[in-house]
Amino acid sequence: MERSSNLLDEALGIIYDNSSLSSSSSSLPNGSCVLIEDCVETSASFVIHHILKRSLSPNSSSSVVFLSLSHPFSHYDRILRKLGCNLAAQRDNRRFFFFDMLMLGCTEQSLGNIHSGGLIELYGKIQKAIEDSNSSSGNSKCITIVLDDFSLIEVAAKGSFNHSLDFLRYCYTLTSEFGCSLVILNHEDIYLEEESATPILQMEYLANILIKAEPLSTxxxxxxHGQLTVLNKGTYDKTRNSMNKGLGLEERAWSHGQLMRNVVPSRLGVPSMLRV
Amino acid sequence: MSTTTKARTSSFSRNPLAGPTSQIPGLKPGPNGAVFVSSGIPDLDRILGGGFCLGSLIMVMEDPEAPHHMLLLRNFMAQGLLHNQPLLYGSSSKDPKGFLGTLPNPMSPKDDKPRDRGTEQDKDLRIAWQYKKYSRENQLDSNHEFCSTFDLRKPLERQYFGGKHVDCVSTQDLTLDILLQRCSTFLAQNSRSGSSISCGGRIAIQSFCAPQCGYIDKDWDMLAFIKSLKGLVRASNAVAIITFPHSLLSSSFSKRWQHLADTLLSELAQLLTGYQEMVGFLGIHKVARMNTQVPLVLEATTFSIKLHKRRSLVLECLNQAPIDGASGTSYGTSSSCSTSTKQGSLDF
Known part of the structure; x- marks a missing residue:
């Protein structure tokens, strides 16, 4: 049996209780913006899979709008099946909206779209999906928008930072307009040079929760498999009625339990040394 | 209608790919619905957990001082031709067809003796008892085994080139759009239609961002090309390998390229002398994870590339600095000396 809530949930502000059947929300807090940064050696896509699993769990009513630029649907479907969540069924239930954007910016487009790489059209689709989902089930529903991954949106926009950042800001407005939460995956090591660092700095500014995945320095x-650094900027959490952690830095090591085929984050052996 | 949806959404569905692929030479079913094709180097297949994933993009970072990516490409392409798989080769040279003449030939069973003595003797015994059966088996094997050992000194026999879709393009006189079109028409020929997999196509592009191609000021276009190629390959029944001189790219673009790769390899020139068989190092930075989030834990990230008996490529783990028995230095000094230099150059 799975533990009710693990360290990653705690870091993301997800309250998940497997045992109780109460209507505790197991999705991200409304209006939150999570930025996940990884690097070539260490992929952080498992955080996305975890958020998907929690958001689509049976005792939550939230839905997910998923923009995939790196993998086809079958990839996520297989992974989430192993985690005990059937994406194809959720798609049919209209709780999971999947946009296969593998060929975004590659196919022939109408003239007006060439410069923005089809991003305006894409945003229109997202907005429509959210509006549809909201109108069908009232406003109580929490919607999570997942972007996997942002660096490919820049490629689709042919390197135009204005277009890609505009797209991001538009998506960000949805968090306040509809109470959605936004999850972005990006690669930190792309932006190490000073002149190209603007996009990631802007994203880091917008995000409430920052998760960095790095390989072990040893x-x-x-x-x-690596360590996760979680920076929670301290959002006001309605469900807990308290400040959910102040500005703090926590380091965690994670390992993929090979038998469980599941991700189990665990604290490093010396938490007192690493916690600030 | 209801039954079909039920079948699709059930978690326990039979994997339709598992059955037929086992019979097709050159394709091997792997875990999580992945299908492998061979890289042409038995050791590399083993390290990567079975070979290159069908539908994945492999990128090799070239070392400007070493041409080992050519060895990888040669074996990769020769293995494909051996399995009768269609091949598209793009190169920055003027005459890409000429490269096909340098592909290695598989070792004939006679001199393809395994490295350890024990099995060799076992086989000899079998020959003595069932000579006819053994010889017939061997003939089949050389054409149908998943991964062959290649003899780098012998050119690939003519019979393997005959009547197949072998396409060569020179990237010098093509724009990226046309190159992408060539790739997409090539892939359309062997697209993944339902559950039937015919045979895996192979795309090999050598020195993609080399100066002679004239793409050098088109950073974003090249990225868009790779992204599109990745999307095309993923939707089809093929493997693409791109080698690129990463030192020509700025570090942030080089990282972008690396992120686009499903499997990322790098090569390193040999900085040490006195190791007779070793020709360089191969770094493995990323291994394609299709349909799974569990990463493959490698025993090491750097392997030495060796030419076994000057003919076949062998990858070996570098747990210890190899000690050159032929050199006259004493055991203690040579090992300690080489360990330190090795660690310095490889950044463990």
Whole structure:
């Protein structure tokens, strides 16, 4: 049996209780913006899978709008099946909206769209999906928008930072307009040069929760795959009626339990040294 | 209608790919619905957990001082031709067809003796008992085994080129759009239609951003090309391998390229002398994870590329600095000396 709530949930502000059947929300807090940063050696896509799993869990009513630029539907479907969530069924229930954008910016487009790489059209689709979903079930529903991953949106916009950042800001307005939450995956190591750092700095500014995945500085290990740094900027959390952690930095090591085929984050052995 | 949807949404569905692919030579079913094709180097297949994933994009970062990516490409392409798989080769040279003449030939079973003695003797015994059966088996094997060992000194025999879709393009006189079109028409020929997989196509593009191609000021267009190629390959029944001189790209673009790769390899020139068989190093930075989030844990990220008996490529783990028995230095000094230099150059 799975633990009711793990460290990653705690870091994301997800309250998840498997045992109780009460209507506790197991999705991200409304209006939150999560930025996940990873690098070539260490992929952080498992955080996205985890958020998907929690948001689409049976005892939550939230839905997910998923923009995939890196993998086809079958990839996520298989992974989430292993985690105990059937994406194809959720898609049919209209709780999971999947936009396959593998070929975004590559196919022939109408003249007006060439410069923005089809981003305006894409935003229109997202907005429509959210409006449809909201109108069908009242405003109580929390919608999570997931962007996997942002660096490919820049490629689709042919390097126009204005277009890609505009797209991001538009998506961000949806968090306040409809109470959606926004999850963005991006790659930190692309922006290490000073002149190209603007996009990631802007995103880091917008985000409430910042998650960084890095390889272990000590090198390869058999069961630990890297470390996650979570920066929670301290949002007011209605459900807990308290400030949900102040500005703080926590470091965690995570390992993928090979048998469970599941991600189990665990605290590093020396938490007192690493926690600020 | 209701039954069909039920079948699709059930978690316990039979994998339609598992059955037929096992019979097709050159394709091997793997975990999570992945299908592997061979890289042409038995050790590399083993390290990557079975080979290159069908539908994945492999990128190799070239070292300007070493041409080992050519070795990888040669074996990759020769293996494809051996399995009768269609091939598209793009190169920055004027005459890409000429490269096909340098592809290696698989070792004939006679001199393809395994490296360890024990199995060799076992086989000899079998020959003595069932000579006819053994010889017939061997003939089949050389054409149908998943991964062959290639003899780099012998050119690939003519018979393997005959009547197949082998397409060569020179990237010098093509724009990126046309190159992408060539790739997409090539892939359309062997697209993934339902559950039937005919045979895996192979695309190999050598030195993609080399100066002679004239793409050098088109950073974003090249990225868009790679992204589109990745999308095309993912939707089809093929594998693409791109080698690129990463030192020509700015570091942020180089990282973007690396992020686009499903499997990322790098090569390193050999900085040490006195290792007779070793020709360089191969770094493995990323291994394609199709349909799974569990990463593959490698035993090491850097392997030495060796030419076994000057003919076949062998990858070996570098747990310890190899000690050159032929050199006259004493055991202690040579090992300690080489360990330190190795760690310095490889950044463990």
């Amino acid at each position: 090198g390869l290990a058999a069961d630990v």
